[in-house]
Amino acid sequence: MKTLIKNANIYQKGNFIKGEILIERKKIVKISGGTASSSYLTDKVDKIIDAKGACVFPGFIDLHSHLRDPGQTYKEDIVTGTKAAAHGGFTAVCAMPNTEPVTDNIASVEYIQLRAKDYGSAKVYVIGAITKQSAGEEIAEMATMKAGGIVAVSDDGKCVQNARLMLSCMKYASNFGLPVIIHPEDYSLAGKGQIHSGKVATKLGLSGIPGLAEEVIIARDIMLAESAGAKLHIAHISTARSIELVKNAKDKGLPVTCEVTPHHLVLNEEANLTFNTNTKMKPPLRSEEDRRACVQALQEGIIDCIATDHSPHADFEKEREFDLAPFGIIGLETAFPVLYKNLVQTGQIDLNRLIEALTTAPAKILNLPGGILAEGKTADLTVIDLEKETLFSAENILSKSKNTPWLNQWFPGRVMCTICDGKITYLDSENE
Ligand SMILES: NC(=O)N[C@@H](CC(=O)O)C(=O)O
Ligand SMILES: [Zn+2]
Numbered sequence: 220m221k222t223l224i225k226n227a228n229i230y231q232k233g234n235f236i237k238g239e240i241l242i243e244r245k246k247i248v249k250i251s252g253g254t255a256s257s258s259y260l261t262d263k264v265d266k267i268i269d270a271k272g273a274c275v276f277p278g279f280i281d282l283h284s285h286l287r288d289p290g291q292t293y294k295e296d297i298v299t300g301t302k303a304a305a306h307g308g309f310t311a312v313c314a315m316p317n318t319e320p321v322t323d324n325i326a327s328v329e330y331i332q333l334r335a336k337d338y339g340s341a342k343v344y345v346i347g348a349i350t351k352q353s354a355g356e357e358i359a360e361m362a363t364m365k366a367g368g369i370v371a372v373s374d375d376g377k378c379v380q381n382a383r384l385m386l387s388c389m390k391y392a393s394n395f396g397l398p399v400i401i402h403p404e405d406y407s408l409a410g411k412g413q414i415h416s417g418k419v420a421t422k423l424g425l426s427g428i429p430g431l432a433e434e435v436i437i438a439r440d441i442m443l444a445e446s447a448g449a450k451l452h453i454a455h456i457s458t459a460r461s462i463e464l465v466k467n468a469k470d471k472g473l474p475v476t477c478e479v480t481p482h483h484l485v486l487n488e489e490a491n492l493t494f495n496t497n498t499k500m501k502p503p504l505r506s507e508e509d510r511r512a513c514v515q516a517l518q519e520g521i522i523d524c525i526a527t528d529h530s531p532h533a534d535f536e537k538e539r540e541f542d543l544a545p546f547g548i549i550g551l552e553t554a555f556p557v558l559y560k561n562l563v564q565t566g567q568i569d570l571n572r573l574i575e576a577l578t579t580a581p582a583k584i585l586n587l588p589g590g591i592l593a594e595g596k597t598a599d600l601t602v603i604d605l606e607k608e609t610l611f612s613a614e615n616i617l618s619k620s621k622n623t624p625w626l627n628q629w630f631p632g633r634v635m636c637t638i639c640d641g642k643i644t645y646l647d648s649e650n651e
């Protein structure tokens with residue numbers, strides 16, 4: 220099978236070159252500038268995709284997705300979650316273990332891998348639990364899960380409260396070379412908080428989750444990781460002080476990395492004023508100062524990468540009283556257009572940094588392949604027309620869940636086609 224992408228603006232080390240990409244089986248075999256070689260390349264090609272001047276980027280890599288499979292497949296499953304990924308330009312996602320049952324054993328790891336291999340539209344890397352059932356009481360079977368191919372451990376959705384247990388978990392994980400991904404939340408400080416403790420929570424009379432709930436765990440876990448010799452990755456960082464803690468750790472040369480979500484980069488606590496439950500997530504949307512600190516830290520590289528924290532929840536769960544609705548929003552399909560519009564078009568982040576934060580940066584953190592468009596590399600790529608718009612309507616969203624604050628809004632940047640392992644995983648109706 221040979222596929223040719225023609226009339227493309229190919230992203231190459233921060234620059235665009237006009238040209239063509241020839242894919243044979245799983246690999247990119249030729250990238251050529253201009254159209255002079257067109258006749259040579261079109262020779263015996265099975266499929267031609269006319270990019271019509273759209274950009275070709277390396278496939279995006281998400282370190283943080285909740286695919287809900289097994290156990291909560293009314294929200295999402297591996298088939299729909301990876302379709303949503305492909306629609307968002309992603310060719311690889313890491314599956315968080317807070318499924319039912321929790322991914323804390325080798326059989327659960329293999330289930331996800333096999334389903335994804337047979338029915339997925341993106342590569343799925345499995346993250347195993349830190350503790351059994353993510354209950355924060357006993358260390359999970361990391362050794363067997365590592366042998367089965369997990370790429371990291373995390374109790375995301377929950378946070379190991381006991382420092383002594385966390386230290387043991389980190390020592391254990393580091394023995395197997397497994398990075399530890401934390402969801403930093405001190406329960407005693409977070410309490411029953413609904414949104415960020417700040418002026419909006421006061422105004423609305425909702426209980427707050429202070430930034431401190433995140434910051435004390437980040438401070439603790441940086442110290443524990445240093446002592447255990449573990450590689451620490453901080454999920455969904457959201458406050459200026461958290462960023463300062465990470466900066467200090469990095470300055471000391473510690474192997475500490477962190478990610479930020481698109482929503483923490485473009486929204487602040489004011490979004491909660493609408494009482495829209497699709498503005499409710501963990502960590503909560505923070506103050507404008509915190510949001511700005513996140514943007515600046517991303518541009519400077521203190522924040523390493525962007526991760527979606529794709530957290531699908533069904534309509535019947537979200538369409539209820541604010542305090543009873545679950546935390547979380549979908550993110551795979553909205554990530555690129557939302558970031559492109561709010562950060563790149565406004566000049567807050569440059570396109571190169573955005574692409575890096577969605578490709579090479581996440582790949583580096585968990586040592587995953589991909590992130591680069593080059594001859595001889597696996598053909599994982601996405602074709603995005605920056606001149607075209609996309610509408611996040613319930614109809615267009617391929618995720619089973621539609622819980623996004625950007626529902627029914629138009630954004631610039633339309634994914635025309637995504638290719639994973641040389642196979643088309645998403646094709647816009649215009650290109651069919
Ligand atoms: N982010 C969220 O608000 N929710 C996530 C859990 C998590 O990422 O902590 C979920 O699984 O729904
Ligand atoms: Zn989390």
Ligand SMILES: [Zn+2]
Binds near residue numbers: 283285315376528530
């Ligand atoms: Zn999460």
